Amino acid sequence: MKSRALPAVLALLLLAGCSAAPQEATAELTPNPVQTQQDSLSPSPTPSETPTPKELSLMATGDVLLHPQLLAEAKTSTGYDFQPLLNGLKPYVQDADVALCNLETPIGVPPYSGYPTFSVPAQIVADLASIGYDGCTTATNHTVDIGTAGVKRTLDTLEKYKLFATGSYRTQTEAQAPPLLQAEGIKLGVIASTYSLNGMRADTDWRVDTGVDAKKLITRAKAARKSGAEIVVAAIHDGTEYSTRPSDAQRKLGQTLAESGAFDFIYMHHTHSVLPIEKHEGTWIVYGLGNSVAKHATPTILNREGISIKATFTRTGKDQWKVGELVWVPHQLSSSPVRWCQVFTADACLPAADAKASLVRTSKTVNAYGAFDDGLKPWELD
Numbered sequence: 089m090k091s092r093a094l095p096a097v098l099a100l101l102l103l104a105g106c107s108a109a110p111q112e113a114t115a116e117l118t119p120n121p122v123q124t125q126q127d128s129l130s131p132s133p134t135p136s137e138t139p140t141p142k143e144l145s146l147m148a149t150g151d152v153l154l155h156p157q158l159l160a161e162a163k164t165s166t167g168y169d170f171q172p173l174l175n176g177l178k179p180y181v182q183d184a185d186v187a188l189c190n191l192e193t194p195i196g197v198p199p200y201s202g203y204p205t206f207s208v209p210a211q212i213v214a215d216l217a218s219i220g221y222d223g224c225t226t227a228t229n230h231t232v233d234i235g236t237a238g239v240k241r242t243l244d245t246l247e248k249y250k251l252f253a254t255g256s257y258r259t260q261t262e263a264q265a266p267p268l269l270q271a272e273g274i275k276l277g278v279i280a281s282t283y284s285l286n287g288m289r290a291d292t293d294w295r296v297d298t299g300v301d302a303k304k305l306i307t308r309a310k311a312a313r314k315s316g317a318e319i320v321v322a323a324i325h326d327g328t329e330y331s332t333r334p335s336d337a338q339r340k341l342g343q344t345l346a347e348s349g350a351f352d353f354i355y356m357h358h359t360h361s362v363l364p365i366e367k368h369e370g371t372w373i374v375y376g377l378g379n380s381v382a383k384h385a386t387p388t389i390l391n392r393e394g395i396s397i398k399a400t401f402t403r404t405g406k407d408q409w410k411v412g413e414l415v416w417v418p419h420q421l422s423s424s425p426v427r428w429c430q431v432f433t434a435d436a437c438l439p440a441a442d443a444k445a446s447l448v449r450t451s452k453t454v455n456a457y458g459a460f461d462d463g464l465k466p467w468e469l470d
């Protein structure tokens with residue numbers, strides 16, 4: 089989420105300590121929270137005076153996969169602090185109107201655990217929210233690692249920190265509600281799904297959006313649009329781990345979704361490696377964002393690398409949007425302590441030679457289907 093300066097009057101009120109009860113305390117929580125615009129401070133707002141935004145930017149990042157080493161590094165005397173790990177991401181998150189993460193590992197209670205049955209502390213959600221994320225998708229092959237209780241605890245935690253969530257559900261009503269994230273007055277539909285639950289079964293078929301059947305995904309996208317989504321994106325957890333190309337089935341899925349016209353943008357994660365970006369029949373497909381934060385038991389250069397993207401949607405007509413610009417930033421996770429480090433420019437986060445090699449390798453993969461010629465640009469911060 090873009091950080092915005094407080095209006096002067098509000099800032100003064102807050103400084104003087106004479107504001108009413110904090111909004112956090114009174115805001116009503118809804119199952120999949122959407123932001124509302126009810127707190128306008130303008131003297132006499134009328135709907136007709138509200139300018140209609142012509143653009144909306146969406147940042148998408150890869151897997152938040154908390155392996156045990158990340159917990160050990162984040163441990164403090166009172167709990168956990170993941171801010172140092174996430175700090176490099178923060179300026180990018182704050183440069184987009186909406187930022188979505190993919191929360192791969194369910195929130196648990198101590199003792200926490202790693203692969204194959206992940207259980208991680210709630211503090212990660214608090215820290216993702218505090219750097220500016222607006223929500224997370226939760227349909228992954230680890231969603232039911234710690235059962236239905238883990239699904240519910242994860243969604244309770246996301247709700248507590250006012251983050252939008254879709255991909256898994258606490259109730260059937262929640263599962264049937266349109267997956268709409270409201271930002272800047274625009275409704276964004278997010279269609280999430282995971283290829284698998286690692287051989288486990290959810291207690292009921294609506295608990296997790298599972299399966300990568302193009303027809304079903306297109307039907308869901310059309311339903312979201314009918315329910316008011318102006319922009320619809322696919323956030324799919326799929327692919328072959330540690331590869332540098334999408335599987336044939338994955339590429340076919342991406343292209344079929346693009347050809348359907350039901351999606352304005354398609355992105356995927358899961359492989360713990362970066363995959364190419366492709367513009368297919370006018371629609372961008374990001375096949376693999378790689379890891380956002382992780383520390384695999386067997387670290388390889390591929391599972392330490394990832395990309396983050398920002399898609400800027402531009403209004404082209406009534407309720408019609410296209411990605412006007414797609415930008416990307418490649419990153420690598422440093423070894424110890426683990427930190428999220430961008431690799432476009434050398435800085436203290438990584439040895440310069442590592443950053444340079446990472447940039448070369450990731451650029452080659454991302455551009456395998458001609459993305460640079462099709463307009464993919466580096467993400468430059470102001």
Ligand SMILES: [Zn+2]
Nearest residue numbers: 192228229358
């Ligand atoms: Zn996965």
